[in-house]
Amino acid sequence: MDSILFKKTKINNLELKNRFLMSAAASAKVTEDGDIIADKPLIHYRVARGGVGLIINGAANVHISGRSSIKSSLIDDDERIPSFRRFADRVHAGGAPVSFQLTHGGLWAGAFQIANDRRPFAPSYVIQDKLCKYMSPNREDCPATEEQVYEIIEAYGDSAARAKKAGFDAVEVHAAHDSLLAQFLSPVTNIRQDKWGGNIENRCRLHCEVMANIRKKVGAGFPVIIKLGVCEDLKGGLTLDDGIKAAEIIAQKGDVDAIEVSQGLSSSDVDFNGMSIKTGINSIKKEAYYREWTKAVKSAVGGGALVIMQGGLRSFELMEEVVQNGEADLVSMCRPYICEPGIVNRWMEGDREKAKCISCNNCIIEGIMKGKPLECGLREKLGVPDYTKE
Numbered sequence: 020m021d022s023i024l025f026k027k028t029k030i031n032n033l034e035l036k037n038r039f040l041m042s043a044a045a046s047a048k049v050t051e052d053g054d055i056i057a058d059k060p061l062i063h064y065r066v067a068r069g070g071v072g073l074i075i076n077g078a079a080n081v082h083i084s085g086r087s088s089i090k091s092s093l094i095d096d097d098e099r100i101p102s103f104r105r106f107a108d109r110v111h112a113g114g115a116p117v118s119f120q121l122t123h124g125g126l127w128a129g130a131f132q133i134a135n136d137r138r139p140f141a142p143s144y145v146i147q148d149k150l151c152k153y154m155s156p157n158r159e160d161c162p163a164t165e166e167q168v169y170e171i172i173e174a175y176g177d178s179a180a181r182a183k184k185a186g187f188d189a190v191e192v193h194a195a196h197d198s199l200l201a202q203f204l205s206p207v208t209n210i211r212q213d214k215w216g217g218n219i220e221n222r223c224r225l226h227c228e229v230m231a232n233i234r235k236k237v238g239a240g241f242p243v244i245i246k247l248g249v250c251e252d253l254k255g256g257l258t259l260d261d262g263i264k265a266a267e268i269i270a271q272k273g274d275v276d277a278i279e280v281s282q283g284l285s286s287s288d289v290d291f292n293g294m295s296i297k298t299g300i301n302s303i304k305k306e307a308y309y310r311e312w313t314k315a316v317k318s319a320v321g322g323g324a325l326v327i328m329q330g331g332l333r334s335f336e337l338m339e340e341v342v343q344n345g346e347a348d349l350v351s352m353c354r355p356y357i358c359e360p361g362i363v364n365r366w367m368e369g370d371r372e373k374a375k376c377i378s379c380n381n382c383i384i385e386g387i388m389k390g391k392p393l394e395c396g397l398r399e400k401l402g403v404p405d406y407t408k409e
C-alpha cells in the first residue's frame with residue numbers, strides 16, 4: 020500500500036481507489052440487435068473483484084452506420100440500455116466503477132453496411148491497399164455529408180447519455196486504432212477539403228464537436244475520457260507532431276477529463292505488431308511501447324487533462340516510475356487482466372512480480388475472433404494464482 024499506484028485519485032467527480040485502469044476489451048458476445056451478453060462468467064466482473072480502479076468496457080457503436088459486423092454492439096437506441104445496465108451492474112457487484120467506450124466503425128464498417136443495403140459513412144473515399152477491401156464500389160457513397168457529420172455528433176452525445184442512464188460511471192470516446200475519429204484525424208483516410216479536413220485543426224474538429232456534444236448531454240461532473248491515437252503505422256499517415264497538437268487542441272476546449280494515449284491506423288490488419296496489441300513483450304525494454312508518445316502528450320496538455328499510459332505495461336516498478344515521474348497520471352493494461360484478473364490484489368498484497376500475461380494474443384485469436392467469450396486459455400498453464408476472492 021506504500022506505492023503511489025495505490026493512492027486514491029479522481030477523474031472529474033469519480034473517485035478511484037487506485038491508479039490502475041483496465042483498457043477496453045471487446046467481449047464478442049453480442050446479440051443480432053447489438054445488445055451485449057453479460058452472463059456468467061464475465062471476465063470484467065472478475066477483474067473488478069481483482070482490485071482494479073476503473074474498467075473500460077469494449078467499444079459499442081453510437082450509430083447503426085458504425086457497425087462493422089453482426090458481432091459489434093450498439094448503443095444507438097434506448098432499447099439497448101437494459102443489456103448494458105446488466106453489464107454495469109455486474110462490474111459494480113465486483114467492486115469497480117465502469118466506463119463506457121463509444122465508437123463508430125467508419126470505413127471499416129463499409130462492407131457490412133453495403134451488404135445490408137445501407138450507405139457507408141466515412142471521411143473520404145480513398146484508394147489504399149488495406150482500405151480497398153472495405154470500400155464501397157461507388158465513390159459517391161462514401162464521404163459523409165455535412166448533415167450526416169452532425170447526425171453522428173448528436174449520436175455520440177445521445178449514446179453517452181444512454182450509457183449514463185445504464186449506470187456507467189464515465190464514458191470514453193474511441194478515437195484510436197481503426198475508429199471513425201482516427202480516420203478523420205489521419206491524412207490518409209481524410210482528404211476532405213471542407214472544414215473537417217486539411218490541417219490538423221480541421222481534422223480534429225469532429226473530435227472537439229463530439230466531446231462538446233457529450234459534455235452538453237452528460238453534464239459538468241460526469242467523467243469524459245478520450246482514447247486518442249496520436250501517431251500511425253501507415254505510410255503518409257498521422258505524424259506524432261500533429262497527434263500531439265490534436266491532443267492539445269482537444270484538451271484546451273475543456274470538455275475532456277482524461278486522455279488515454281494509443282496509436283491510430285495501422286497498415287495491416289493481420290500483423291499484430293503494427294497494431295496496438297503487440298506481441299512478444301518478454302522484457303521490460305519491450306514494455307510501455309507508447310511511453311514516449313504519452314510523455315509528449317502529458318507535457319503538451321499540462322494540467323488540461325489527466326493522461327493515461329497504456330500499451331504493453333507489465334511491470335509494477337515501471338508503472339510506478341511512470342506515475343512518480345509525472346509521465347502519466349494513471350496506468351492501464353488490457354491483456355494482463357484477461358490472463359490474471361486479480362493482478363492488482365496480488366500486487367497490493369506484496370507479490371510485485373510482473374504480470375503473468377505473455378502477450379500471445381490467444382485471447383483474440385482463439386477467443387473473440389471465434390465468437391467465444393473473452394478469456395485466457397493459458398491461465399492454468401501459466402500457473403496464475405487466483406486473487407479475485409470469489
Ligand SMILES: Cc1cc2nc3c(=O)[nH]c(=O)nc-3n(C[C@H](O)[C@H](O)[C@H](O)COP(=O)(O)O)c2cc1C
Pocket residue numbers: 042043044045076077078120193195196246281295296297329330331332351352353354355382383387393
Ligand atoms: C481482446 C481485446 C479486445 C480489445 N478491444 C478493444 C476495444 O474494444 N477498444 C479499444 O480501444 N481497444 C481494444 N483493445 C485494445 C486494448 O484496449 C489495449 O489498447 C491493447 O490491448 C494494449 O494494451 P495491453 O498491452 O495492456 O494489452 C482490445 C484488446 C484486446 C486484447
